[in-house]
Amino acid sequence: MRVPLIAGNWKMNTTVSEAVELVKEMLPELDRIDNVDKVICPPFVSLAAIKELLKGSTIKLGAQNLYFEEKGAYTGEISPLMLAELCEFVIIGHSERRQYFNETIEIVDKKVQAALKVGLTPILCIGETLEENEAGKTEEILTRQLSSPSARLYYLGGSILAYEPIWAIGTGRAASGGQANDTIGFIRQHIAQQHGQGIAQEVRILYGGSVTANNIAEFINQPEIDGALVGGASLKASEFLSIVRQTSEIKGRLSEES
Numbered sequence: 001m002r003v004p005l006i007a008g009n010w011k012m013n014t015t016v017s018e019a020v021e022l023v024k025e026m027l028p029e030l031d032r033i034d035n036v037d038k039v040i041c042p043p044f045v046s047l048a049a050i051k052e053l054l055k056g057s058t059i060k061l062g063a064q065n066l067y068f069e070e071k072g073a074y075t076g077e078i079s080p081l082m083l084a085e086l087c088e089f090v091i092i093g094h095s096e097r098r099q100y101f102n103e104t105i106e107i108v109d110k111k112v113q114a115a116l117k118v119g120l121t122p123i124l125c126i127g128e129t130l131e132e133n134e135a136g137k138t139e140e141i142l143t144r145q146l147s148s149p150s151a152r153l154y155y156l157g158g159s160i161l162a163y164e165p166i167w168a169i170g171t172g173r174a175a176s177g178g179q180a181n182d183t184i185g186f187i188r189q190h191i192a193q194q195h196g197q198g199i200a201q202e203v204r205i206l207y208g209g210s211v212t213a214n215n216i217a218e219f220i221n222q223p224e225i226d227g228a229l230v231g232g233a234s235l236k237a238s239e240f241l242s243i244v245r246q247t248s249e250i251k252g253r254l255s256e257e258s
């Protein structure tokens, strides 16, 4: 049984003091919820302060991006080595980065490899646009996004995938549980064909796109979906806590039934 995981992507929200307040608000209860990996991904500038707050807790810390070089003349960039001192996870290839910062499949691949090299766990985001979805190209796009020659290393290194249909991110228009389950099932099948059933059954694949406390159950009740990457709803303590709590309860029940 794969351990479910809920990751909160705070995007470019919260100053350091706001981030510290938000963590303090959710920490005691979030810390107590078990059977689910809990990851928060605040902006870079808050990582050090939040690392201190999370010491001794069950909550893990992630970054939202990195640069693939370890050091050098890359003004403004943050390297894998810098992050490795601060956190365990890193979101890579988020559609906002692919869309607004021109991150290509090749750049995303370099970033995943750079993260794995220093022991960070990538949360690799993949997903199709509305246009591609409506043209029936979802599977083709996902296959392309997972086609790196080093993809096998991604999975052996414990990378997590997040299927995030771009039309569902920040739009309030989530996929249905069935739709997300079918697509994640396709991704798992593709990995099985390329790398074997063992790897495919181990890799955790999350759903992301307008997840809230009201719809999380619909996703978590699906057998292929191992958790969620949550954007907007991760910025409200009560909402995020409810998402994590429901995930723990539902996956706990499903595992007892199986």
Ligand code: PEP
Pocket: 009, 011, 094, 164, 168, 169, 170, 171, 172, 208, 209, 210, 211, 229, 230, 231, 232, 233
């Ligand atoms: C995200 O940022 O990855 C995301 C899924 O955002 P939202 O939950 O706000 O749609």
